[in-house]
Amino acid sequence: MNSRPSFALRSGPVRLAAMSLFSLSLTASLMACGGGGGGGAGGASGACAAGGSSGQVSPGPLQGACGLGTRIGQFSLSLLAASGTTPAYTQFSGAVYDRVDPSTVWLTKMTVGSCSVLTGPTYTCATKCTSPQICVAQDTCGPSRTVQDAGAIMLRGLGCPRTESPAGASGYFDGLTGLPYPPATPGAAVSITAAGATAAFTLSGQGVEPLQFDGSALTLVSGQDLAVSWTPPNVAGGAQTIKITIDAAHHGGTSARLECVGLPDTGAATIDGGLIAFLISQGVAGFPTIDVTRQTADSTTLATGCVDFTVASTVSSPITVCQSAGACVKSCNCGYAGAPCLGQAGDVACAAGTTCQSDLTCQ
Numbered sequence: 001m002n003s004r005p006s007f008a009l010r011s012g013p014v015r016l017a018a019m020s021l022f023s024l025s026l027t028a029s030l031m032a033c034g035g036g037g038g039g040g041a042g043g044a045s046g047a048c049a050a051g052g053s054s055g056q057v058s059p060g061p062l063q064g065a066c067g068l069g070t071r072i073g074q075f076s077l078s079l080l081a082a083s084g085t086t087p088a089y090t091q092f093s094g095a096v097y098d099r100v101d102p103s104t105v106w107l108t109k110m111t112v113g114s115c116s117v118l119t120g121p122t123y124t125c126a127t128k129c130t131s132p133q134i135c136v137a138q139d140t141c142g143p144s145r146t147v148q149d150a151g152a153i154m155l156r157g158l159g160c161p162r163t164e165s166p167a168g169a170s171g172y173f174d175g176l177t178g179l180p181y182p183p184a185t186p187g188a189a190v191s192i193t194a195a196g197a198t199a200a201f202t203l204s205g206q207g208v209e210p211l212q213f214d215g216s217a218l219t220l221v222s223g224q225d226l227a228v229s230w231t232p233p234n235v236a237g238g239a240q241t242i243k244i245t246i247d248a249a250h251h252g253g254t255s256a257r258l259e260c261v262g263l264p265d266t267g268a269a270t271i272d273g274g275l276i277a278f279l280i281s282q283g284v285a286g287f288p289t290i291d292v293t294r295q296t297a298d299s300t301t302l303a304t305g306c307v308d309f310t311v312a313s314t315v316s317s318p319i320t321v322c323q324s325a326g327a328c329v330k331s332c333n334c335g336y337a338g339a340p341c342l343g344q345a346g347d348v349a350c351a352a353g354t355t356c357q358s359d360l361t362c363q
Contacts, residue, residue, distance in 0.1 A: 061204075062204060062205070062206075062239050062296055062297060062298040063297075063298050063299045063300070064262075064297050064298070064299060064308075065261075065297040065299055065308045065310065066299045066305075066306035066307065066308040067306065068104060068105045068106055069100065069105050070100065070301070070305050070306040071100060071104070071305065071306050071307075071308065072096060072097050072098070072099060072100055072145075072148075072302070072304055072305030072306060072307060073094065073095060073096030073097060073148075073150075073199065073302075073305070073306075073307035073308070074094050074095075074307070074308055074309075074310075075092070075093070075094030075095075075153075075172070075192055075203070075307070075308070075309045075310075076091075076092070076093055076094060076309070076310045076311075076312055077090065077091075077092050077155075077179075077183055077190065077205065077309075077310070077311045077312070078090065078091045078092075078093070078312050078313070078314070079181065079182055079183070079208070079210050079211075079312070079313040080175075081210060081313075081315070087181075088181050088210070089175060089179070089181050090175070090179040090180060090181045090182070090183040091173075091174065091175035091179070092155060092164060092172065092173070092174040092175070092178075092179060093171065093172060093173045093174070093175075094171055094172050094309075095147050095150075095166075095170070095171025095172065096147065096148045096150045096171075096194075096196075096198075096199040096302075096307055097145040097146065097147060097148060098145055098146050098147075098148055098198075098304060099143075099145045099304065099305070100145075100305055101145055102121060102136045102137065103120070103121060105121060106118040106119060106120050106121070106255070106257075107119055107120075107121070109278070110274075110275060110278045112272040112274060112275050113260075113272065114260050114261060114262055114263055115244075115258060115259065115260035115271055115272060115275055116258070116259055116260075116275075117256065117257070117258050117259075117275055117278050117279050117282070118256070118257055118258075118259060119255055119256045119282065120255025120256070121255075122255070123135065123137050123138040123139075123140075124138065124139075125138075125139050125140065125141060126139055127139070127141075129141035132144050146169070147166075147169050147170075147171060148196065148198045148199045148304075149166075149196040149197045149198045149199060150166065150172075150194040150196035150198075150199040150200075150201075151166070151194055151195050151196030151197065151199075151200075152164065152165050152166075152194075152195070153165075153166075153172060153192050153193065153194045154192065154193045154194075155190070155191075155192050156190065156191050156192075156193070157184050157188060157189050157190030157191055157205075157207070158179065158180055158183050158184055158190065159180065159184075162174075162178075162179070182207065182208075182209070182210060183207065183311075184206070184207030184311075185207050186206070186207050186208055186209045186233060186234075186235055186238060187206055187207060187235060187237070187238040187239075188206060188207045189204060189205075189206060190204070190205045190206065190207060190311060191203065191204045191205070192309055199302060199307070201300045201302065201307055202300075203298045203299070203300060203307070203308070203309035204298045204309070205296040205297070205298055205309055205310065205311035206238055206239050206240065206296045206311060207311065208233075208238070208240045208294050208295065208296060208311055208312070208313055209233045209234060209235075209294065209313070210313045211230060211231075211292060211293070211294045211313040211314065211315050212230060212231035212315070213229075213230040213231070213292045213315040213317065214315075214317060215228070215290045215292070215315075215317035215318070215319050216317050216318050216319070218290060218317075218319045218320065219319070219320040219321075219322060219328070220246065220248065220276055220280070220288070220290075220319055220320065220321045220322065221273075221276070221322045221324070221325055222273075222276060222277040222280045222281075222322065222323050222324060223273045223274070223276065223277045224273045224276065225270050225271065225272060225273045225276075226270065226271040226273070226276060227268065227269075227270050228244060228268070228269050228270070228271065228290070228292065229267055229268045229269075230242070230267055230268075230292055230294075230315075231267060232265060232266055232267035233265055233294070236265075238265075238296070239296045240265050240294050240295060240296050241261070241262045241263055241264065241265060241294075241295065241296075241297075242260075242263040242264070242265050242269065242292065242293065242294060242295075243259070243260065243261050243262075243263070243291075243292070243293040243295060244258075244259070244260040244263065244269065244271070244290065244291070244292050244293075245257055245258070245259050245260075245290070245291040245293075246258040246259075246271075246279065246288070246289070246290050246291075246319065247288060247289050247291075248279055248280060248282075248283075248284045248285070248288040248321045248329075249282065249283040249284050249285040249288070249359075250285060250287075250288075250289070256279060256282035256283065257279075258271070258275060258276070258279045265294060280321065280323060284321050284323070284329050284361070285329070285359040285360055285361060286329065286330075286331035286332060286333070286359060286360025286361045287318065287331045287333075287360060288318070288319050288320075288321045288329065288331075289316055289317065289318060289319060290316075290317055290318075290319040291314055291315070291316045291317075292314070292315050292317075293312050293313065293314040293315075294312065294313045294314075295310045295311060295312035295313070295314075296310065296311045296312075297309070297310045329361055330350065330351070330354070330361060330362035331348060331360055331361060331362070332348050332349060332350045332356035332357075332360055332361065332362050333346070333347065333348045333356070333360055334347045334348065334349055334356060335349055335350055335355060335356035336355070336356040336357060336358055336360075337358070339356075350362035
């Protein structure tokens with residue numbers, strides 16, 4: 001059976017919402033307004049479905065996202081665009097843990113303005129750690145993180161309050177049919193409130209417009225500035241900002257990415273060519289991507305660390321990466337050891353005279 005990875009390169013925009021960092025393997029319990037039975041799409045019923053105020057919340061100041069070194073929990077209300085026969089939908093996900101995951105604490109190597117190149121941790125443990133311990137620093141084993149009790153989480157601002165219930169070690173997950181899309185009017189206040197035994201907090205956000213972006217025509221050239229554009233919101237003045245993430249070497253095993261955070265949602269941004277050169281110097285691989293996210297972010301600090309909440313719409317798109325003008329990465333997903341090209345839909349083969357490598361580039 002052919003086990004090669006499948007990559008669909010499309011000429012039009014690729015709209016995918018960013019998944020949470022947490023493992024999401026459960027189905028949430030949706031409770032109807034006022035404790036009654038479930039309503040139609042989104043679970044609304046009674047006064048909420050009729051436009052009542054029981055689901056409305058007052059806007060509050062937003063504190064931004066947690067730092068990587070302090071984040072123990074993250075929740076997201078994500079707008080996922082239609083894909084194939086799956087219609088657009090809203091997803092709520094997240095969890096709170098007892099400690100920071102050291103594998104998520106990336107290091108900032110170079111910064112220009114609001115953009116930075118980060119690299120992942122490179123420590124290893126010469127002696128294999130015994131489960132449930134994991135490698136947490138160079139030659140140091142430590143306990144793995146565990147989910148904390150955040151209890152039932154009340155989600156407000158979507159027209160009707162909803163209670164999201166946890167299940168086991170996976171945190172919270174609700175998507176496809178449980179929530180309205182878009183979940184809230186752009187700029188309208190939303191919030192989550194947890195009253196768990198070990199994790200109690202309230203975090204705020206605002207509804208955002210679904211992002212419109214197509215980066216498939218963009219070319220990342222070492223040393224050259226990159227102009228990125230997207231469709232600005234129809235209504236200006238919300239608390240949302242833009243985040244841009246470029247991953248040029250994910251399939252090559254290189255832990256490096258370029259991130260721009262807190263950008264104004266004006267429809268355009270420019271990334272410094274020196275940063276791009278530094279990113280490319282860390283390594284490149286097949287199927288590089290650029291993600292653009294419109295989001296609001298709020299956070300709070302608990303006794304053990306920081307928890308944040310984002311309302312976000314993300315578009316992920318392929319991008320061309322060139323070490324120099326004309327010397328660009330050619331991607332492939334078949335023709336290397338164990339994954340022959342069979343002429344199937346989705347095969348991306350190398351040109352004659354070149355061979356697909358394990359990093360999914362043609363050489």
